Amino acid sequence: MKSAKKKLPADQQASLLKVLEARFLKNRSRHKGIEWTAVLARLEAAPQKVWSLDEMERTGGEPDVVAFDKKSGEYTFYDCSPETPKERRSICFDREALDSRKEHKPANTAMDMAAEMGIEILSETEYYELQKIGEFDLKTSTWIRTPPEVRKLGGALFCDRRFGRVFTYHNGASSYYGVRGFRGSLKV
Numbered sequence: 199m200k201s202a203k204k205k206l207p208a209d210q211q212a213s214l215l216k217v218l219e220a221r222f223l224k225n226r227s228r229h230k231g232i233e234w235t236a237v238l239a240r241l242e243a244a245p246q247k248v249w250s251l252d253e254m255e256r257t258g259g260e261p262d263v264v265a266f267d268k269k270s271g272e273y274t275f276y277d278c279s280p281e282t283p284k285e286r287r288s289i290c291f292d293r294e295a296l297d298s299r300k301e302h303k304p305a306n307t308a309m310d311m312a313a314e315m316g317i318e319i320l321s322e323t324e325y326y327e328l329q330k331i332g333e334f335d336l337k338t339s340t341w342i343r344t345p346p347e348v349r350k351l352g353g354a355l356f357c358d359r360r361f362g363r364v365f366t367y368h369n370g371a372s373s374y375y376g377v378r379g380f381r382g383s384l385k386v
């Protein structure tokens with residue numbers, strides 16, 4: 199993972215941590231029973247994870263804490279922007295899909311961007327969990343991790359919220375649209 203060697207300058211890290219704290223305090227319903235001081239301590243001990251959170255923020259993801267694992271002590275951040283992060287749209291699913299396109303290739307892929315950022319694309323279960331804490335992707339859609347048996351046949355899965363419900367759909371992995379991108383998760 200490329201992010202393992204990445205570290206933000208101290209002033210940029212301090213600025214990001216202020217943004218994350220303000221978002222955390224504003225959206226307490228996303229993380230009931232979790233205290234910011236505990237999250238901050240984990241973040242300060244993991245500069246490469248802070249770099250990944252900065253990438254999530256820089257690309258429009260508005261990352262926020264959504265869970266705590268008592269066993270591992272890890273906090274989980276998801277992209278919580280109302281719509282799929284703007285700087286992560288108009289991309290196909292993965293490198294194989296991109297390489298298969300003969301013309302009109304998008305600039306990048308969801309899987310490659312996530313790897314470069316040091317994050318994971320949301321699974322279908324994680325996407326549905328996200329939708330329990332708010333209403334997301336009312337105008338956009340999000341690529342999600344796709345089972346190998348679907349990907350092997352050339353497909354990929356994506357989700358959105360329409361008509362008061364959350365839907366999972368399929369499309370060719372090489373397709374891309376101006377309103378489809380991806381949301382990520384990061385464990386710290």
